[in-house]
Amino acid sequence: MGKITIHDIAKKLNTTAATVSRALNDNKSISIKMKEKVAIAAKEMGYERNVLASNLRKGKTNIIGVIVPYADRSLFASVIRSLEEKVQEHGMNIMISQSHDSYEKELRCVETLLQAQVSTIVMSHSKGDNPKDHLKRIIDGGTSLILFDRPVEEIKTHSVTVNDYDGAYKAVTHLIEMGYQRIAHFIMDKNTPLYKERYRGYKRALKDNNLVLDPSLVIEVATKIADGAVAAEALMQLEQTPDAIFSSSDFAALGAMNYLIEKGIEVPSEFGIIGFSNEPFTNYVTPSLSTIDQKTKLMGETIAHFILNKKDNKAEIKQFQSVSLTPQLLIRNSSNRKQNLKE
Amino acid sequence: MGKITIHDIAKKLNTTAATVSRALNDNKSISIKMKEKVAIAAKEMGYERNVLASNLRKGKTNIIGVIVPYADRSLFASVIRSLEEKVQEHGMNIMISQSHDSYEKELRCVETLLQAQVSTIVMSHSKGDNPKDHLKRIIDGGTSLILFDRPVEEIKTHSVTVNDYDGAYKAVTHLIEMGYQRIAHFIMDKNTPLYKERYRGYKRALKDNNLVLDPSLVIEVATKIADGAVAAEALMQLEQTPDAIFSSSDFAALGAMNYLIEKGIEVPSEFGIIGFSNEPFTNYVTPSLSTIDQKTKLMGETIAHFILNKKDNKAEIKQFQSVSLTPQLLIRNSSNRKQNLKE
DNA sequence: ATATACAATGTAATCGATTACGTTTTGTAA
DNA sequence: TTACAAAACGTAATCGATTACATTGTATAT
Missing domain, CATH: 3.40.50.2300 (Response regulator)
Known part of the structure; x- marks a missing residue:
């Protein structure tokens, strides 16, 4: 029994499709008795509203x-x-x-x-x-x-x-509270508002804690593990190396962390790292990666x-x-x- | 200019909606000239087919x-x-x-x-x-x-x-090739065909390599990290402990691995572990977790x-x-x- | 008792596109 | 030239539900 329409129901009940439609839509100008009859008939006949037709009309x-x-x-x-x-x-x-x-x-x-x-x-x-x-x-x-x-x-x-600004601010403040002094930042795309906001939070947190912003510690990095490692390597080449990284990407953070550990630098005792996004893997890596959850x-x-x-x-x-x-x-x-x- | 319909196009071209519809659908019984005219008018007027109506009819x-x-x-x-x-x-x-x-x-x-x-x-x-x-x-x-x-x-x-059977077979065969001898298996739900298949692959691989199946090494575990740790603990309590685990879940595998490492057991030199599914985190944990990719x-x-x-x-x-x-x-x-x- | 309101239902148009069937025109084989 | 076919387009029904606009009947107010 292919498709039952409101016309079929109307025929069975000796009424019209308009009434059936109204009854099914619980229209107030239809009597309760009729609504019941329609409801029963619809169930009996296995009626299913054709959503396409309904939507077309509406x-x-x-x-x-x-x-x-x-x-x-x-x-x-x-x-x-x-x-x-x-x-x-x-x-x-x-x-x-x-x-x-x-x-x-x-x-x-x-x-x-x-x-x-x-x-x-x-x-x-x-x-x-x-x-x-x-x-x-x-x-x-x-x-x-x-x-x-x-x-x-x-x-x-x-x-x-x-609130990317707030997330970044919290992350950097946390690093500072943990005693890290020279905090680097991995920014992804400087033109994307989202990353700009995180950068702003980073700067503000430094300022509020009387730390100077060192531009050489802010690096543009892709959202990739390998790139995080490269960036970390670059950082450690500096005359004044950082002791922490706030990365706008968990992936880059992981890459950096693995690089540092490989180089014998202990995380977190010597070097602190925090990412952003709470990617599924962050809780499972060793050491587990601090991050910002985006809710x-x-x-x-x-x-x-x-x-x-x-x-x-x-x-x-x-x-x-x-x-x-x-x-x-x-x-x-x-x-x-x-x-x-x-x- | 709200919605343009084929009727509007028809009116403009002094023809009918039927012709327009056919022209737009590249129907063979419409002349090329007409098709071109319709196409141009449609573009000019910014016509967009009403998919609901079309679908309703079709x-x-x-x-x-x-x-x-x-x-x-x-x-x-x-x-x-x-x-x-x-x-x-x-x-x-x-x-x-x-x-x-x-x-x-x-x-x-x-x-x-x-x-x-x-x-x-x-x-x-x-x-x-x-x-x-x-x-x-x-x-x-x-x-x-x-x-x-x-x-x-x-x-x-x-x-x-x-092919779950094949995946399991490959995993277990690999463990055997690496020299592991007593291979445990984490099965999730014994009633789900998928896990049954993996279990079958496990058994077959043991048999093909002349290893005996020890039922005490087959444990029902939930797909959770914590449960994997519990199961690993149970395994290490046995008189004859295993030296490898094939887990039908990456999560349980990770839990087991972390437990073993914590207990001072070296992975993979002393104990081999392989999971199933290639969950995103598996490549990032330490040591990285071998697994079966499901394509x-x-x-x-x-x-x-x-x-x-x-x-x-x-x-x-x-x-x-x-x-x-x-x-x-x-x-x-x-x-x-x-x-x-x-x- | 008459007017008025409202409850309950029917009629028919409508949403926009598709298509079975019909008509006209043109081409071409006999 | 006749006839038949095919090309090209028109007419109108259709998909199924919704709704503006009647219409009928009943209740309430005056």
Whole structure:
């Protein structure tokens, strides 16, 4: 018995499709008796609403489009997971699209998702300083836009980010509290706001603790283990070597740490290291790597909150909110000198 | 200028929506001239096909539903990534749904995706020996089903799995080649076919090398680091302790390794360890953990291949294919005794 | 008792694209 | 020239649900 439609139900009940539709949607102008009859008949006949038809008529779907650089990066995977968990309870679906950190692909992703008529686009936009026209087009077309992870200042819309400045500040302050004096910094891409913010937190923490910023200790490094090792080597070549590193990337931090250990430098007693992102491996390496947790689960939940609120409360649509989550310092062995001394 | 429809284009060109539709779909009964005119007008007017309407009429979408226990588990995240990369080139979209390894949630996922009228459901079904009626329902309803990671024997459909038996066999054979004699095995869930297969590979490898299976060396362990440590402790309490572990879980393997190292047992010189899955952390721990890579990227690509093939080649629909990928042995430091001796 | 309101349902248009079927025009074989 | 085929396009139904706009019937107010 292929597809049962509301017309079939109407025929069986000697009424019309309009009434059945209204009954199924719990419309107030339908009597309770009729609603019951329809509900029973629908169940009996195994009716299932054709979502496509419904959405076509209503001009909206309940699909949320998500654009991320790569779906398997731990931050994005985690956000996708918690977002999906929250919205699926409300009958919404998640559609994934990957931008590979490329502007061109991001444009394609937006196009695809708009074509699919998603009701909301949730995205972490690709790196670089590209035009934001496509973001405006999303909003102008009536689709709501929620940016996360990487904020875009030029666009007025909802956003959920982590306070990178605060995370960096906490990390560096922690190193200073542990007694490290010359703290180097690995910055990834100087043009990306996110890294700029972390750099700002680094500088501020130094200043607040009366430490001078030595530009030779700030190195541009790629988010790779090998590059972290190279950078560490460069640092140790300096006349005045550092005694700690705050790396904006866990991977680079690990590379540096392994290099130092190999060179006989003890971590954390001689040298402190802290990364950023709380990548899954950081807790398992030796010594375990201190890092900044970005609250990815909360991030997904906050995004979901925006979406669900918008659904209920239309008044809120116009006020765009930017939530900046407070990251968490995870003190592990790579920087925990005091504890080690105690032992 | 809100939404342009084929009717608007038709009006502008003094023709009908039917002609425009056919022209846009490159129908052979439309003249080249007309096709050109339509194409130009469509571009000029900024026309975008309403996918909902199109799909409603055609009765099919180009959405692929994916059901996984958790989207952020490395295997699933990786498969999702490579699957999306492949199918997006063909204009198809991926919809994600998470079963949390619960049978009830899995039913809901199936329901949701069928409602969304996905053309294909790709799933790694939840653990346990539950009824498979919902899988049959998917197929009977005309939606194609592709199972991956965890095969279901009762259902005739496409499937892409990794040869767990082979992976286990390779792992254990490798340990034996490295000179380990008493090899323990961590099995997770004895009722899950996947673990049974690995166990079978373990037994076979022992047999082929004339080693006796000691049941006391086969322990049921959860996929957790802590449990791996507990299990290792139990093993070292035996009268005849093992000198190697083949763990069906990287996490348990790591827990065991850390426990042994803490107890002063040297890995790999005194004790060999190999895990399974190539979890992201395995390459970064010390010593790096040997493991079995499950070819997740290839898995996603193979799934995509099935989907895209089916699209073109209808003849293939009826022949269900089961592809079993060959996993790869990754020899790292936790088991590489020979290399260590050389040094 | 009459007017008015509202409850409950029906009618038909609509969302936008696709397609079975019909019509006209042009080409070409007999 | 007739006839038949194919090319090129038009007409209208269709996919299934929703909803603006009637319509009918009943209850309440005056």
